[in-house]
Amino acid sequence: xxxxxxxxxxxxxxxxxxxxxxxxxxxxxxxxxxxxxxxxxxxxxxxxxxxxxxxxxxxxxxxxxxxxxxxxxxxxxxxxxxxxxxxxxxxxxxxxxxxxxxxxxxxxxxxxxxxxxxxxxxxxxxxxxxxxxxxxxxxxxxxxxxxxxxxxxxxxxxxxxxxxxxxxxxxxxxxxxxxxxxxxxxxxxxxxxxxxxxxxxxxxxxxxxxxxxxxxxxxxxxxxxxxxxxxxxxxxxxxxxxxxxxxxxxxxxxxxxxxxxxxxxxxxxxxxxxxxxxxxxxxxxxxxxxxxxxxxxxxxxxxxxxxxxxxxxxxxxxxxxxxxxxxxxxxxxxxxxxxxxxxxxxxxxxxxxxxxxxxxxxxxxxxxxxxxxxxxxxxxxxxxxxxxxxxxxxxxxxxxxxxxxxxxxxxxxxxxxxxxx
Numbered sequence: 001x002x003x004x005x006x007x008x009x010x011x012x013x014x015x016x017x018x019x020x021x022x023x024x025x026x027x028x029x030x031x032x033x034x035x036x037x038x039x040x041x042x043x044x045x046x047x048x049x050x051x052x053x054x055x056x057x058x059x060x061x062x063x064x065x066x067x068x069x070x071x072x073x074x075x076x077x078x079x080x081x082x083x084x085x086x087x088x089x090x091x092x093x094x095x096x097x098x099x100x101x102x103x104x105x106x107x108x109x110x111x112x113x114x115x116x117x118x119x120x121x122x123x124x125x126x127x128x129x130x131x132x133x134x135x136x137x138x139x140x141x142x143x144x145x146x147x148x149x150x151x152x153x154x155x156x157x158x159x160x161x162x163x164x165x166x167x168x169x170x171x172x173x174x175x176x177x178x179x180x181x182x183x184x185x186x187x188x189x190x191x192x193x194x195x196x197x198x199x200x201x202x203x204x205x206x207x208x209x210x211x212x213x214x215x216x217x218x219x220x221x222x223x224x225x226x227x228x229x230x231x232x233x234x235x236x237x238x239x240x241x242x243x244x245x246x247x248x249x250x251x252x253x254x255x256x257x258x259x260x261x262x263x264x265x266x267x268x269x270x271x272x273x274x275x276x277x278x279x280x281x282x283x284x285x286x287x288x289x290x291x292x293x294x295x296x297x298x299x300x301x302x303x304x305x306x307x308x309x310x311x312x313x314x315x316x317x318x319x320x321x322x323x324x325x326x327x328x329x330x331x332x333x334x335x336x337x338x339x340x341x342x343x344x345x346x347x348x349x350x351x352x353x354x355x356x357x358x359x360x361x362x363x364x365x366x367x368x369x370x371x372x373x374x375x376x377x378x379x380x381x382x383x384x385x386x387x388x389x390x391x392x393x394x395x396x397x398x399x400x401x402x403x404x405x406x407x408x409x410x411x412x413x414x415x416x417x418x419x420x421x
Contacts, residue, residue: 017206018213018382025217042218045211052208053376055201056365059194061157064366065166066191068348072170073184087410088303091403092311093347095250099242099317099395100343106238107321112231113328159366163348205382212379228384231325235388238321239314243395247313251402255409265293266401273397277389279308282397290404299408307400314392314399319367320346326368326377338371345370 007013024041031038146164153161173180248259263270269286276282283305290300323342327334334342345367365375 013206014209014382017209021210021213022217024210025214028214028218038218042215045214045218048207048211049215049376049379052201052204052211053378055204056378057157057375059197059201060365061154061159061162062190063194063198064159064348065154065162066187066194068163068166069170069173069187070184070191072167073173073180073187084299084302084407084411085306087407088306088403091406092307092399095247095313095399095403096311096316096347097343098246099313100320100346102242102246103238103317103321103346104324104339104343106234106241107324110230110234111328112234113325157369159345159370209382212376212382216379228380231321232384232388235318235321236391239317239388239391239395242313242317243391243398247395247398247402251405254406257405262293262402262405265289266398269397269401270394273394274390277393279312279393279396279400282393283308286397286401290401293401293405295404295408296412299411300404303404303407304400307403308397311399311403312392312396314395316346317395318388318392319364322364322381323367323371323373326373326380327371329380330373330377332373334371341370342367 028038028041146161148158148161150161150165152158153165173184176183248262251257251262252259266289269282269289272285273279273282279286286304286308287300290304291297320342323346324334324339348366364378364381368375368377
């Protein structure tokens, strides 16, 4: 290896892998079905692509379980500021719900990908049957799927039951206080190990992307590219509506603070988030920005780090819209009940998504599988994930900062009703 040579960053490798996969797949389109080169390349593409998908599935359930339990149990460190975390969680849940509803409405109106049939998913669509339930039957089935033996749920990959048990266990650890610190530390170490494994898997992402895109493009027509273009525009537009209209409007209605005031103070953090696509990497700058905007450190030092873990408006919006996009591509019409499941799982998935670039790739599998869509469909989303990750991470960080401003305003107003913030 020549002196001074260094491998390009993972982001560059993923981008180059996407281009290579598209090029190889396009080249295979000109070969006959029985051509030896085509058969050989597709064989190894299937092998490598399935390996990458299986690795993501392997880490999915324990990662979601540990992330949720650790995220909730971390609240016990802030038991002295009960009002702060109560207001924080209400804000996080409400803004994520607004983001997902916006995504579902916009995607149902635009219907990206509708009318395009992807042959590579035919085995899944043939086995996919939309079940229709009455509201009572749906509620009954949904509740029964929530409460199951946690060990069986972990072994079988029953995501809803795993999430339910993780939430209950997290709340129990909060109530257990200091007596449960050993369990909390054990789970934190487990999460750290899982994040290390995710890092290893991400280094295999370029190979997986080449394989999945080669298989995808070699068996599809050019309509897919046009459909992806429409989806990219839809995600950018919807995310910008949430970031430029919805969140600033909430800020103004509750605090009377100008959106321009916020953007001037938040600009360094938003630019860093856009460049790094990582809310965790942006955290130090985010805290500096909240300090400069006058948010008390008692509030910001809790709201912002917690938000970097569980408050992912942009990610939730993207995953909800992506699930409907994939459903349109595979020719599945999701019912209202199934879209409600998508909404719930998008919130849970965004809560469990680590604040690192492309971590949503892991949790996206969970959203798709929750309504029976093929996990292999992330092959369609991988080439554009890094592009869309920039803007959704910026909105994630924006939501954390607006949340800290709002919580600080509310807490100050409650402690001193005569004080104008």
